[in-house]
Amino acid sequence: xxxEKAVKSQAVQFKTSEKRSxxxxxxxxxxxxAAWSAALVVTGVFVWIxxxxxxxxxGAISWTFLTAAPRNAGREGGIGPIIVSTILxxxxxxxxxxxxxxxxxVLLSEYTSPASRFGRFVRRSLDVLAGVPSIVFGLFGNAVxxxxxxxxxxxxxxxxxxxxxxxxILIRATEEGFRSVPNDYxxxxxxxxxxxxxxxxxxxxxxxxxxxxxxxxxxxxxxLAETAALIFTSGxxxxxxxxxADSGRSLSVHIFDLSMNxxxxxxxxxxxxxxLIMILVATNAIASWTANxxxxxxxxxx
Amino acid sequence: MSFRMLFPQxxxxxxxxxxxxxxxxxxxxxxxxxxxxxxxxxxxxAPLAAEIGKRFEKLHPGVRVDVQTxxxxxxxxxARRDLADIGMASRDLKPNENDLLSFTIxxxxxxxxxxxxxxxxxLTDQQIIAIYTGDIENWKDVxxxxxxxxVVNKAEGRSTLELFLHYFKMENADIQADVVIGDNEQxxxxxxxxxxxxxxxxIGAAEYDAAHGVGIKLLPLGGVAASIENVRSxxxxxxxxxxxxxKSEPQGLAKEFIEFARSRDVHDIVEExxxxxxxx
Numbered sequence: 001x002x003x004e005k006a007v008k009s010q011a012v013q014f015k016t017s018e019k020r021s022x023x024x025x026x027x028x029x030x031x032x033x034a035a036w037s038a039a040l041v042v043t044g045v046f047v048w049i050x051x052x053x054x055x056x057x058x059g060a061i062s063w064t065f066l067t068a069a070p071r072n073a074g075r076e077g078g079i080g081p082i083i084v085s086t087i088l089x090x091x092x093x094x095x096x097x098x099x100x101x102x103x104x105x106v107l108l109s110e111y112t113s114p115a116s117r118f119g120r121f122v123r124r125s126l127d128v129l130a131g132v133p134s135i136v137f138g139l140f141g142n143a144v145x146x147x148x149x150x151x152x153x154x155x156x157x158x159x160x161x162x163x164x165x166x167x168x169i170l171i172r173a174t175e176e177g178f179r180s181v182p183n184d185y186x187x188x189x190x191x192x193x194x195x196x197x198x199x200x201x202x203x204x205x206x207x208x209x210x211x212x213x214x215x216x217x218x219x220x221x222x223x224l225a226e227t228a229a230l231i232f233t234s235g236x237x238x239x240x241x242x243x244x245a246d247s248g249r250s251l252s253v254h255i256f257d258l259s260m261n262x263x264x265x266x267x268x269x270x271x272x273x274x275x276l277i278m279i280l281v282a283t284n285a286i287a288s289w290t291a292n293x294x295x296x297x298x299x300x301x302x
Numbered sequence: 303m304s305f306r307m308l309f310p311q312x313x314x315x316x317x318x319x320x321x322x323x324x325x326x327x328x329x330x331x332x333x334x335x336x337x338x339x340x341x342x343x344x345x346x347x348a349p350l351a352a353e354i355g356k357r358f359e360k361l362h363p364g365v366r367v368d369v370q371t372x373x374x375x376x377x378x379x380x381a382r383r384d385l386a387d388i389g390m391a392s393r394d395l396k397p398n399e400n401d402l403l404s405f406t407i408x409x410x411x412x413x414x415x416x417x418x419x420x421x422x423x424x425l426t427d428q429q430i431i432a433i434y435t436g437d438i439e440n441w442k443d444v445x446x447x448x449x450x451x452x453v454v455n456k457a458e459g460r461s462t463l464e465l466f467l468h469y470f471k472m473e474n475a476d477i478q479a480d481v482v483i484g485d486n487e488q489x490x491x492x493x494x495x496x497x498x499x500x501x502x503x504x505i506g507a508a509e510y511d512a513a514h515g516v517g518i519k520l521l522p523l524g525g526v527a528a529s530i531e532n533v534r535s536x537x538x539x540x541x542x543x544x545x546x547x548x549k550s551e552p553q554g555l556a557k558e559f560i561e562f563a564r565s566r567d568v569h570d571i572v573e574e575x576x577x578x579x580x581x582x
Contacts, residue, residue: 072574073349147385153340153370236348236371247368257371261345261485263507263576264514 050277057274060267066275070238073262074254079272081240083279085155085248086224088241089234090283092159093166093223094216100163101170101219102205102212108171109178110200123172130168137165138229146233153247158234162226166219173218177211178204209291216287224280227252251276339559342370343377343390344461345485346504347544350408350575351390354563357571361562365555374461378402381547387556389547393461403551406543407563408577411505412462412469413528413540415490417497418517422446425521431470433500436478441498454492454501455479461542462486466502469540487511494518505538506530506576534578544577 068078104122112119141161151157181204189199227250235247238254249257255272258265341351348371355367374391378399381389395404414430416422425433425444432438433451442448455477456463467474481499483489486507493499494517505528508520520528524539532538552560562568569579 073353153368231371235368236352237368238352239366247370257345257349259491260488261371262349263487263490263510265487 053270053273053277056267057270057272060271061274065268065271069240070254070268073265074238074258074268075262075264079251079254079268079275081238082249082251082254082272083275085234085241086251086276086279088155088244088248089158089162089230089250090220090223092156092244093162094220096160097163097166097170097219098216101167101215102174104167104171105174105178105211106200106205109175110204114179126168126171129164130172133228134165134226135228137161138232140164141229142232151245153233153235153237154245155234155241155248156244158230158248158250159244161229161233162223165226165229166223169222170215170219173215174208174211177208177214180211181207213288213291216291217284220283220287221280224276224283225252226250227256231256251279337364337555338366338368339388339555340368340370340386341377341388341390341546342372342380342386343547344374344392344544345371346392346410346462347377347390347407347546350544350572350577351546351563353571353575354407354568355559357568358559358562362558367559373459374464375459377547381549384549387548388552388559391461391545391547393465393542394545395547401549403548404543404545405548405552405560405564406545406580407560407568408544408572408575408579409533409541410544410577411528411530411533411538411541412465412502413505413508413523413538414500414502414521415493415508415518416500416521417493418519419497420446420519422521424525427470427524431472434470434472434478435476449498452480452496452499453478454481454483454489454499456489456502457482457484460484462502462504465540465542490516490518504576505533506578510576530576530578 065078066083067080069081070079071077108119108122138161141157141164145151145157145160146153151160185203185207186199189203194202230250230253234250234253236249236253236257237247238249239246241248251272255269255276258269258272339355341348341355348369352367352369355369358367359365369390370386374393377386377389377391378395379389380386381402389402391404392410395402414425420441422441422444429438429444433444434453434455436453438444439451440448441451456466458474463474466472467477481492483492483501486503489501489503490508490511493501494511505520508518508528509530512518512520522528526532526538528538533541546560546563548556548560564580572579
């Protein structure tokens with residue numbers, strides 16, 4: 001009787017321990033599954049979007065489409081002037097925001113301590129600015145650049161408005177890049193008697209390049225995708241721009257108009273979207289390549 | 303260590319760029335003022351005006367017609383404040399806008415659309431009002447399947463909305479909308495993507511899309527079928543003019559442009575954009 005009980009209790013004990021081992025593994029299994037499925041969903045959505053755009057758009061793309069001017073409200077013809085306007089707007093935006101952005105990032109990371117009141121204030125205002133909806137930037141740009149400064153609907157107004165939008169992203173990413181440079185670098189440079197300026201330009205800037213690239217990639221992405229802010233600043237004109245004072249339609253505005261306002265414009269909207277994605281990939285590649293080449297290599301050769 | 307190595311070239315370039323930009327923008331503004339027309343306003347009129355502008359530019363070398371969009375209210379406001387030479391509005395002027403002059407360049411109708419698979423063939427004006435004010439919330443109350451109605455409304459400031467409200471004598475505050483949209487194609491896509499939706503859009507766009515396989519159905523209004531043909535004949539009750547708006551009597555280039563936009567020479571462009579040209 002007693003023996004039987006002992007065997008039974010042993011069996012129970014054995015059972016519970018087996019159970020516990022399964023239960024203890026369960027969270028790990030769930031976590032693994034969750035991580036994998038999250039990654040799959042994200043990749044899946046990206047591939048789906050890309051496949052959809054390619055499937056609908058690839059048929060319309062030809063050399064004529066890339067170079068000709070749009071006709072019949074964009075249903076026919078091409079997107080040549082629109083590609084040129086897009087690149088010009090992006091160029092103005094980057095020419096203004098990169099020097100300003102890197103400069104501010106240097107100030108925040110190298111000349112102010114993270115705890116200082118001024119640094120905290122600037123950082124907080126940048127975070128707020130990064131969260132402002134783009135339509136607000138559009139109205140601001142229209143009021144300030146187009147009307148108050150008298151630039152009118154122009155590529156210049158559009159590029160300047162975009163640079164206001166891109167600056168917070170660029171500054172925060174670049175600042176992270178500077179902060180990730182080990183403090184030993186600064187100490188060693190000081191010990192070697194390097195001036196603060198040359199430490200910055202010769203050592204810290206090259207070392208912070210990964211942060212600058214992240215900022216550029218995010219900034220270019222936001223600038224190229226922008227529609228709301230550009231409708232009110234760089235405008236709707238689809239003529240080949242003669243100067244930066246001309247109004248020029250960006251690809252994003254063109255896609256929006258073709259898909260939301262022009263009956264029968266879908267085919268060219270998809271084709272323009274495909275071109276926009278290709279420009280995005282190309283400019284990102286160029287931006288990282290130039291940043292690496294101009295700044296990144298110096299740390300090895302210096 | 304040379305100076306050039308200390309300063310990344312991008313900084314130098316950007317300084318040069320900004321200066322040269324400033325220069326060309328100053329030099330440009332004075333001599334383009336006379337030969338440039340700026341039009342802003344209704345997104346419905348914008349593609350039409352842009353195409354008319356392109357033909358006008360071809361006939362008048364050296365002239366530039368810049369068309370910007372943003373909605374009829376913007377067109378009215380910009381024409382008033384001299385921010386644009388000519389405003390565009392896809393509706394008649396209101397009584398409080400009689401300080402402005404309007405010039406009709408084409409006509410358009412507004413029709414009610416439902417999804418292609420919706421069995422409803424027509425709705426009375428009362429039923430449409432009841433659906434939009436939320437008194438009828440289910441298709442079975444108007445003879446359709448048992449499904450909740452998705453009411454698609456236009457955004458504030460759009461003249462399609464104002465005309466629709468005016469025709470049915472409703473206030474925007476009374477409307478119980480489930481979805482609020484902006485441009486015509488957006489409305490068509492919203493309805494085509496939702497079996498239980500009802501919306502209203504420009505007839506030209508709706509007729510084109512329905513003929514090209516987009517899943518929408520145009521409902522007749524007051525017993526008149528919704529078609530460009532019936533807008534042309536004047537039978538369709540919910541029609542609107544597409545107008546160019548000016549603050550004062552047009553002169554010079556603006557006068558020439560408005561005359562050109564109202565002439566026979568642009569009838570083919572008007573038809574290409576699925577609107578109804580003016581009668582001769």
